[in-house]
Amino acid sequence: MRKSKKILHSRWPLLLQVTLSLSVVLILVSLLTAYLTFHIVSDFEFNRAKEKNISSLSLLSATAIDAVITEDIPLLNTIATQTLKQSPQIHSLIIENEQGKRMVQQSQNDITPDNMLRTYSHSIIFENENFGSIIMQMDIRPIKKQINNQVTRVQIFVISILLTLTALIVILIHWLTIRPIRIIIRYLNSISESQQQLPLRLSISASRELELLASSASELSEMMLQRYQREKELLQTREELIEAHNEALSASRAKSGFLAAMSHEIRTPMNAVLGILGLLRDTALDKHQKQLVRTGRDSGELLLTIINDILDFSKMEADKLQLEQSGFDLHRLLTHSAELLRHQADRKGLALILRLEPVPDLPRYVKGDPDRLRQILINLINNAIKFTPNGTITISASATTLNYDKLTANEETFILSCSVQDTGIGIPEDLQYSLFEEFTMADQSHSRNHEGTGLGLAICKRLVTLMDGNIECCSELGKGSNFVFAIELKTATEEECSDRFSIDEPQLIPDSNTRILLAEDNPANQMVIKNILEYAGLQVDIVANGREAVEAIRSLPYDIILMDISMPEMDGMTATREIRKLPGEKGKLAIVALTAHALSGDRERFIQAGMDDYLSKPIDKKATLHCIASWTNKKINKNPEMTAPINQNEAPASDISKDEQYEYVDEQVLQQLIHDTDAEIVPELLTLYIVDAKKRSQLIKRAFEEKDIRTLEFESHTLGSSAAAHGNEKLHRQSRAIEHLCQEGNHQQALQQTATLLSIADESFRLLTLRVNKGFNNE
């Protein structure tokens, strides 16, 4: 604006421009007129003078002809004298005869400059005979003076006319152009304020173009007004939309809040119910009572599953479900998922077989959402167990590498194909197409025989779709079903993988001196958690809300706080923030959220509030103890396998399935050994191997205690090789894993994995001894 004003000030007004231009034109025209006038008047005056002089000369020659013919010089002198006297403009007069002889020469007395003289001559010819000539010199000063006077008069006249014309033009331009333009400018300036303007009309003298301009300005004004009104309407609409949006957001928040509340409200009592049933199970009960407790607990867990399914589906519908992209051990996840449900399968007498492609065909470390992948697998396996009365459930996993999609040297995309095949009741063909739709069940009769919301497969379908994959079902009624899904995953490095709880990770037990503060308002939950923790030999103090928790922390020393989120007076988040303000070690106390809030983003919210970890209700005893131990730094490795005497030959029988037994003792390897040697020799070979391997495991145990990595690597390598040759497949894999960890310098993890190795070794030796005792035959 300032720049345009500056530019505006640097420009001349049109009136001044016109006046100056006309002045320049006036000067030029004046000069040109003077020049032309001078020449025209000069020509005219000199021609007139010439004519006059020629006339005078003719007259003079007529007068003097007789005297010239007779060369009457006195008479000629008289004529010359009279002529000069009568005509003062004639400066001099010369009369010559036909031979050029000067007969008379007379001149005026005054001195005239040569440049002010003009000479005229006239021959005296009579009857075709030249008798002489008269030469007359004219003084042109009077003519010049006359010319100058005339030029001056003409110039004055022309300048007067031009000045008058200029003034008239300037007035006309001002009246016809500048004045209307100023009116238009004023009008345009006024319409910028978005006010209602009357149409601009110029005076009748205004030109068509300016009237057109005025008309355009009027149209512009109208357009601007319309635009302003439209903008106003749009703004109003926008405000209404914002209001509607806010209302929608409020509604959405209300829905989310409702879901969260429902989650909490249902989970909290369910937590109490399941906890109490768990406690009840650990008391002295007869067989029938135990059966009733187990049924009650199973029903509660089923109800929780249904609630979780509904919550998950609600989140998916609201597009709120976001997949994680974290690194995890795919082999471990698949194994863990199968192991979780093995117990259920065993109870129904079903064989649960897990077939994984070995590393590196099926990458171990991958990137993706492990929880959701586990959810899909558990859902499918659960369904398979549910709808298979007898037979086998086979879980297979394989990978197809997408070579064209190699991202980096260490990262490539591959397709993970998983199938869960059962020998169950199968699904009618006409229902297979709608199987993945919400609330669909294969048969209404199933809904009576088998629990479920009908959301499980729909959730699987949505999750697989979210993972850019596909899920299909192939089933034959009465023969079984095969659910196959394929998703895209990226390979990852081991460092990128950090599974928190795995079945292979040693179970941590907190120190019995650990002082725990439980902040929980629900008395049932208080009782359940207190019993769980006290059963584990831990000291627990209970407060009913956040404020009491803060007060308790101020007055007493605690090692860890289990903090419920939703509490009266002061919620868990606020209490956490208050505690974090406390000085010294109290402010740094480990705080674990204990909540039924299980929606996506909850964990981040708690961590952001200053909490260190969280445990989801209903309370899981193992997870809770592990979590407390890991945060109090007073953990004692109380893994049952570790606590058991390592050199015990006879370990308690475990619930390992037949397929899992194959992982410990691979019958195919043994058969190959028989084929390569002899059935009689094999028991001896195996016994020798067991004796040697036990020695090796002793050495490994010592290396673990002394943190002797070199020995650990060497003995793991030796043990792994001999284990592979004698059918102890799982022991072989674990040994190789530790060997690789040592080679990669990952000593801490290698030492952590050693306990698992020793546990697997004991189980492997036990099962192999049992197999040896069964005896071998040559086939």
Add this chain to the structure above:
Amino acid sequence: MKLIITSLLLFSLMTTAAQSEIKLKFGVYTSDKPTTMVKMFRPLLDTLENNLSIKLKQPVSISLQVARTYDQGIEDLVKGNVDFARMGPASYITSKKLNPDLKLLAMESKKGRKIFYGIICVQENSPFQSIKELKGHSFAFGNQRSTIGRYLSQHLLSTEGVHANNLSNYKYLKRHDRVGYAVGTGQFDAGALKEGTFKKLVKKGVKIRELTRFPNVTKPWIASSKMSHENMLALKGALLSITDKNALKPLKKQGFLSAQDSDYAVIRKSMLNNNDFFKPDETLSNNR
């Protein structure tokens, strides 16, 4: 190159022509207005130029030099300022006397004759019937060098007994027409003028009448003593052969006749006796 040669050739021809052109001056004195004199002679001179050019086979140009006075005219001829001249018989006599080498070319023909008449005129209603009656009255003469205007008229008067001293008044009015006008207006009782002028004035309505007349010889054309013989012969031939009426009309003559000095003996005599007019009557009687 061709153009240069042509130009040089033309230039040389022009130069030769210019060198070979014969320039002649014809002298005459003002017996009338100079312009009248020019008008009178120029056509004749033009014809003469042509004829001479043919005769001499060279271009001839003749310029006219009008002398302001008789004396000047005589001097021009005598000194050879002009190549040839026309003058009255008296002037010829004078010139011949001054320069005997002057040669007569031809004399003008008045209707085929060598003579014409002078008139003594009086006012139309004048009572005078004879010369003698003019005694005691005034008389207007022409030029003092004029044959008619002085010598012949004074010779006639003196013969009739009228002399300068018995005239009440006399005056030389220089020109014939002035004499006619002066008599017609009564300024003089009588005057002498040539017949042609007299008739012209009468025709104009000047109130004069003829008292008497006397013969005169036509004017001679005289060659200067400096003129070459060849040119003189050619000029003489040319003059005598002129028959062009247009050329002769302004001069009011019909041609030229061959002339001898004896043709002017009468004039010479009158001039020699001119003093008689100025002598007293007694002297005259005694002399006779």
